[in-house]
């Protein structure tokens with residue numbers, strides 16, 4: 057399913073009126089910057105947008121020269137803009153990175169097949185090699201098959217767990233040193249809020265990290281950590297920009313958090329950065345038990361249980377018991393590596409889940 061988001065982006069420029077740009081003081085302001093509400097011209101908007109991302113990359117030492125970086129490319133607005141900006145900054149600032157597009161085909165007819173067409177165009181437009189890995193090849197199941205087996209209710213759990221691992225496997229095939237994703241400031245603020253609402257201390261403690269998985273197979277980072285979604289939408293300006301909406305994603309709880317953050321942003325744009333800042337400054341009590349890292353006995357993937365979540369879910373599917381591994385039951389067959397409280401066990405469960413991408 058495809059919907060155009062260019063409309064929202066076009067409204068703002070027309071409201072900017074005839075004021076001069078606050079940055080250059082020469083050209084007419086073309087829009088009100090969503091992040092700061094500054095009246096700014098189009099040229100200066102591009103400059104500050106790209107410069108802030110460059111600054112985030114430099115301040116957080118996200119990359120080293122010579123690294124092979126796989127860009128998680130879904131074909132949606134965030135990762136499409138990420139691929140474009142990262143290849144531009146790589147050239148402009150001589151990062152010395154080898155960039156690749158990496159797409160996971162979940163096998164969702166009418167959604168991922170459409171968005172993969174965008175990625176294939178990006179491969180040519182941006183001159184970046186593309187690798188596609190599919191759930192069908194990796195797990196023997198497409199999401200269409202999984203939804204037929206389990207219905208709509210818990211399908212996001214399968215998709216999140218499988219996608220996380222599929223990205224790692226694809227990146228390993230590309231011999232990548234890092235994976236980057238298009239998670240933006242709104243996504244991160246939303247995740248902070250959700251982890252508070254769920255009392256998920258383990259994930260709360262790491263969901264604001266700009267780089268995660270340094271102890272795992274391939275670290276992944278988020279160069280858009282401080283980039284507002286509204287600015288990502290505006291960035292391609294009058295070019296058509298599309299959002300692909302998953303036909304299977306009912307995730308109402310996340311949707312509620314998202315709406316709440318959008319309301320806060322309308323009243324006070326800084327709210328998004330402030331929620332991220334709060335998340336960054338949470339201190340976890342030393343008495344809270346944290347997951348103990350290991351590897352899955354069956355597939356060798358990083359896991360805090362005897363079997364990783366993907367293997368447990370796959371087992372359930374293959375045995376005709378698709379609900380196995382869903383919810384708050386323990387992954388594996390109960391032989392935990394460490395004794396955890398009930399709450400901590402539930403945190404571990406989602407370690408590869410879609411809230412902790």
Ligand SMILES: Nc1ncnc2c1ncn2[C@@H]1O[C@H](COP(=O)(O)OP(=O)(O)OP(=O)(O)O)[C@@H](O)[C@H]1O
Pocket residue numbers: 127128129130131132133134135136158159160161162219236237238239243413
């Ligand atoms: N199928 C996929 N293949 C490769 N990377 C993916 C895939 N799905 C998600 N990602 C990565 O995870 C990020 C966040 O995914 P999410 O599903 O939240 O989509 P989103 O916020 O709408 O981003 P986008 O606009 O890029 O689709 C994406 O920006 C992308 O980098």
